[in-house]
Amino acid sequence: MASARFMTLDLDLAHPSNQQDPFPLYRWLHDHDPVHWSVSLKMWVVTRYDDVSRILQDPVRYSSDRFRRIRAEFAGRRPDIEDVAGILRDWAVYRDPPDHTRLRGLLNKAFTPRTVETMQPRIQKIVDDLLDRVADHGRMDVIADLAFPLPATVIAAMLGAPGADLPQIKTWSDQIASYIGGAQRGGDNIQDAGRGLKSIFEYFRALIRTRAARAGDDLVSLMLAAEDRGDMLSHEEVVSNCVLLVFAGHETTTDLLGNGLFHLLRTGAHRLLRQDHAKIPGAIEEILRYDPPVAGKIKVAAADVELHGRRIRQGDLVAIMLAAANRDPRHFDDPDELVVTREGGKHLAFGQGIHFCLGAALARLEAQIAFTTLLGRFRDLRLIDDTPRWKPQIFFRGLTALPVAFR
Numbered sequence: 001m002a003s004a005r006f007m008t009l010d011l012d013l014a015h016p017s018n019q020q021d022p023f024p025l026y027r028w029l030h031d032h033d034p035v036h037w038s039v040s041l042k043m044w045v046v047t048r049y050d051d052v053s054r055i056l057q058d059p060v061r062y063s064s065d066r067f068r069r070i071r072a073e074f075a076g077r078r079p080d081i082e083d084v085a086g087i088l089r090d091w092a093v094y095r096d097p098p099d100h101t102r103l104r105g106l107l108n109k110a111f112t113p114r115t116v117e118t119m120q121p122r123i124q125k126i127v128d129d130l131l132d133r134v135a136d137h138g139r140m141d142v143i144a145d146l147a148f149p150l151p152a153t154v155i156a157a158m159l160g161a162p163g164a165d166l167p168q169i170k171t172w173s174d175q176i177a178s179y180i181g182g183a184q185r186g187g188d189n190i191q192d193a194g195r196g197l198k199s200i201f202e203y204f205r206a207l208i209r210t211r212a213a214r215a216g217d218d219l220v221s222l223m224l225a226a227e228d229r230g231d232m233l234s235h236e237e238v239v240s241n242c243v244l245l246v247f248a249g250h251e252t253t254t255d256l257l258g259n260g261l262f263h264l265l266r267t268g269a270h271r272l273l274r275q276d277h278a279k280i281p282g283a284i285e286e287i288l289r290y291d292p293p294v295a296g297k298i299k300v301a302a303a304d305v306e307l308h309g310r311r312i313r314q315g316d317l318v319a320i321m322l323a324a325a326n327r328d329p330r331h332f333d334d335p336d337e338l339v340v341t342r343e344g345g346k347h348l349a350f351g352q353g354i355h356f357c358l359g360a361a362l363a364r365l366e367a368q369i370a371f372t373t374l375l376g377r378f379r380d381l382r383l384i385d386d387t388p389r390w391k392p393q394i395f396f397r398g399l400t401a402l403p404v405a406f407r
């Protein structure tokens with residue numbers, strides 16, 4: 001059946017039905033076209049676990065620097081695209097060695113396991129306060145009331161940005177996400193992304209001027225002070241990576257909380273976790289495998305390569321679908337089942353290799369505190385509407401709203 005559907009339907013990841021439920025298409029691609037040329041996206045789409053994992057671990061042949069190339073491509077013709085690409089290419093996530101090695105080394109010095117650990121009581125307090133606000137209502141929108149404000153407040157607090165600035169930061173971040181996430185809105189979302197980036201950069205430039213004059217114990221001060229063999233981050237690099245941390249650190253965690261709670265309630269698995277909180281960390285890993293917030297990443301072939309008989313040319317874009325790899329039956333038993341007690345098999349939700357997510361420990365900690373507190377505090381949690389509304393994006397996956405009721 002699945003096969004018949006894709007013989008006749010467009011194999012287009014951007015098609016609205018595939019954006020709402022991409023998994024049948026991923027399965028078809030695993031079996032029939034594991035290195036697929038997408039006409040609409042103008043890039044290769046790789047779906048099998050072993051291939052995705054190999055590409056993540058091969059930064060020499062698969063570059064992360066897609067924005068340097070985009071900038072050159074549009075030089076002189078589209079200053080709006082050139083501007084955005086010029087900013088994004090400085091993010092650690094889009095740099096290759098040796099620049100990436102240097103930047104990541106310095107970021108690791110600021111963003112340590114200890115920095116994350118010390119956030120535990122603050123995260124707990126933020127979760128408690130957010131749940132206090134809705135406790136008497138008997139219902140909440142998990143996205144608006146918890147999943148968005150929690151990671152955004154945490155990362156803003158870590159960077160030393162005042163909580164009152166959050167709505168503004170969210171607007172800018174959404175504008176950037178609509179471009180990077182491959183949203184299909186019909187409009188030219190590059191201009192929104194450009195506006196969002198300019199404003200958020202100005203915001204952090206001002207914040208950094210204050211911190212440079214008077215250091216605190218926040219991440220900005222730590223980044224300004226980070227030193228590796230006499231090397232330090234320039235102020236512009238600190239600004240750029242603050243924006244990366246805001247961007248990488250909240251939309252993704254919002255989606256982990258939203259996707260996770262949706263699937264737990266849909267399958268009833270939340271009851272098991274409610275009885276046994278020790279199972280929550282394992283359940284979070286399974287949620288990350290089953291429906292990861294970063295569904296795919298785009299790399300650029302740095303040389304001509306051959307994969308499953310397909311010839312990928314130097315400069316071609318290669319979309320590696322983490323969400324598809326995480327459902328590859330060659331790697332996971334019953335991949336389409338959410339099994340919160342699953343053992344073995346390493347998901348790729350945080351990537352692999354040199355770009356492995358810098359914030360993985362923070363995201364896990366936030367999810368653990370949020371799920372433990374929510375399930376422990378609210379009884380009879382249930383979905384009000386079990387038709388999920390997924391954001392119309394290809395490379396990020398998350399819900400626009402998640403209304404639930406409780407006692």
Ligand code: HEM
Pocket residue numbers: 056064092093094104155244245248249250252253256292293294297348349350351352354355356357358359360362363
């Ligand atoms: C559930 C939540 C999250 C998911 C699913 C996620 C996913 C990812 C993935 C897949 C990558 C690898 C990118 C690549 O190979 O090109 C990555 C990198 C990164 N993530 Fe996360 N992330 C999450 C949360 C966070 C948080 C909370 C932060 C920071 C506060 C963060 C900061 C970063 C940074 C800075 C990088 C770039 C690392 C590098 O290039 O060396 N992420 N993330």
